[in-house]
Structures are given as structure tokens and as C-alpha cells.
Amino acid sequence: MIEALYYVLAVVVAFLVLAIRILREYERGVIFMLGRFWKVKGPGLIILIPGIQQMVRVSLRTVVLDVPSQDVISKDNVSVKVNAVIYYRVVDPENAIIQVEDYDTAISQLSQTTLRSVLGQHDLDEMLAERDKLNNDIQQILDEQTDAWGVKVANVEIKHVDLDESMIRAIAQQAEAERSRRAKIINAEGEKQAADKLLEAAKILSVDPRAIQLRYLQTLKDISNQQSSTVVFPLPLDLITPLLGAAAHRKNETSE
CATH class of the missing domain: 3.30.479.30 (Band 7 domain)
Structure with a gap:
């Protein structure tokens, strides 16, 4: 009697071992019954019929x-x-x-x-x-x-x-050429803007002769502040022309 009880108990334990599955929160069990899909179960405790149902675990984690x-x-x-x-x-x-x-x-x-x-x-x-x-x-x-x-x-x-190394060198040369091109374009744009500003300034100065005189005096002031042994002293043509004319008139009178 006791041996039969032990036998039954062993069968029950074996059945539970084969039948019980525990799935974690991130797991699902795909259940097949006699080879055909039955349902998806989980998470938690899953009970299967041994020999009839089979389960395949699937993780849902990334x-x-x-x-x-x-x-x-x-x-x-x-x-x-x-x-x-x-x-x-x-x-x-x-x-x-x-x-x-x-x-x-x-x-x-x-x-x-x-x-x-x-x-x-x-x-x-x-x-x-x-x-x-x-x-x-x-x-x-x-x-x-x-x-x-x-x-x-x-x-x-x-x-x-x-x-590869050859392609890296080619890309570096291309990048250097591109930087040089951009530098030349920027330099040309700067020259163009400077020329436009000089032309605009010349138009403003040509409107009133007194503006030229003021600019001339400002230039003399700037030259005087420079530490140089040689000073170039510019003279406006409208000042030199009368002097040259007077000198020529005196020369003619002397020759007569």
C-alpha cells in the first residue's frame, strides 16, 4: 500500500515537473497542441499536458x-x-x-x-x-x-x-582645394565691397569741393601721427595750378 502511494506520488511529481512552466514578464509561450498552434500564453505559471502540448519560449525584449x-x-x-x-x-x-x-x-x-x-x-x-x-x-x-x-x-x-588610405588622401586634397576656393571667393567679395565703398565715397566728395579739403586735412593729421623718417606731403592740384601759372607769367615777363 505504501509502495503504491509512493508510486502515485512520484507520477504526480513527474507530471508536475513536465507540465508546469514559469514564464518571466518579458517572455511569452507559443503553445502547440498535437502539432497545431493553439494559443500564446504568459507571463506567469503555465500548465501543459505532457505529450500533447508543447511550448516554445519567445523573448519580447529588444x-x-x-x-x-x-x-x-x-x-x-x-x-x-x-x-x-x-x-x-x-x-x-x-x-x-x-x-x-x-x-x-x-x-x-x-x-x-x-x-x-x-x-x-x-x-x-x-x-x-x-x-x-x-x-x-x-x-x-x-x-x-x-x-x-x-x-x-x-x-x-x-x-x-x-x-582606404588613398581615398582618405584624395578626400583631404579635395577638402583643401575647397577651402582655398572659398578663401579666394571671400577675398574677391571683400575687394568688390571695398571698391564699391570707395566709389561711393568719391561720389560724395565730388558733390562739394570743401569735402575734399576736409579729407586732405584729415590725411595730413594721420601722416603726422606716424613714426616715420620719410613723409610724403601731397598737394591738391587746385593749389598747385595757380602757382605754376604765376611762375610761367613771371618767366614770360622776364624774357620780354
Whole structure:
């Protein structure tokens, strides 16, 4: 009698061990009954019928996937190596188990091919300067294709765009040439503005001869303040012309 009781107790314990499952808050259990999908359960205590029901655990937490470095040829025929990181999570445990064999591997392979395809449609300058736009484009493509798997791609970030040494030198030369071009343009703009201001000042001075005299006196004052052993003393033509005329008149009188 006691042995039979122990036997029954052992069977009950074995049944409970096989039947009871505990799922954490971030886990869900996809239940199959005789091979057919039944329902999704969890979190908490789950009781299964051994031999009839089976459960597959699915985590709902965000997964960080590091995409290996990919060889990409840009639209302007530049070879670069690009790697990225992808954040995704399961939103539909049923489809994540039924629609795809291994969604982690599937997303990894899909992300690699999508990364090469999207970046190959852009120039190198766009890869370096418009990463936010490229991230959004890749994220939208991945999210659309993984929707049938019950997976949500939340974010994509391009980590590095690696160039070879020759391309780095070429980009540096291009940047130097661009800076030189901008400096010449700025210098030319400054010369043009200065010429416009001088022309405007000349027009103002030509209106009233007294303005020229005032400017002449101001120039003499500025020269007197300079520490120089040589002083150039300019004279206006309207002062020199009468003196030259008087000298010529006296010379004519003397010769007569």
C-alpha cells in the first residue's frame, strides 16, 4: 500500500515537473497542441499536458544586432567598408515562430543585404554627410520586410564607414582645394565691397569741393601721427595750378 502511494506520488511529481512552466514578464509561450498552434500564453505559471502540448519560449525584449562589416561600392564607384547596429524586438510571438524558422538569423542576413543595397545607391559624400537619412531608409525597408515575421525593427545606426588610405588622401586634397576656393571667393567679395565703398565715397566728395579739403586735412593729421623718417606731403592740384601759372607769367615777363 505504501509502495503504491509512493508510486502515485512520484507520477504526480513527474507530471508536475513536465507540465508546469514559469514564464518571466518579458517572455511569452507559443503553445502547440498535437502539432497545431493553439494559443500564446504568459507571463506567469503555465500548465501543459505532457505529450500533447508543447511550448516554445519567445523573448519580447529588444535585441541588439551587430551587422558585420560589409563591402559596399558607392554610386560614384568608391569601395568602402560599412558596419551597423540594428535594434529589433518581437511583437507577435505567433508569427515569429510559425512564419520563419529562425528570425534572429533571418534578420541578420536580411540586414546585411539591405545595407549593401541601400548604400550602393548613394554617393560617398551622402554616406558621410546624410547618415540619419540612410538610417531611416534602411530601418523602413527592414521593418516592412520583417512585419510578416512579427518583428519590429525599431532603429538602425550606421557605425563606421571605413576608407582606404588613398581615398582618405584624395578626400583631404579635395577638402583643401575647397577651402582655398572659398578663401579666394571671400577675398574677391571683400575687394568688390571695398571698391564699391570707395566709389561711393568719391561720389560724395565730388558733390562739394570743401569735402575734399576736409579729407586732405584729415590725411595730413594721420601722416603726422606716424613714426616715420620719410613723409610724403601731397598737394591738391587746385593749389598747385595757380602757382605754376604765376611762375610761367613771371618767366614770360622776364624774357620780354
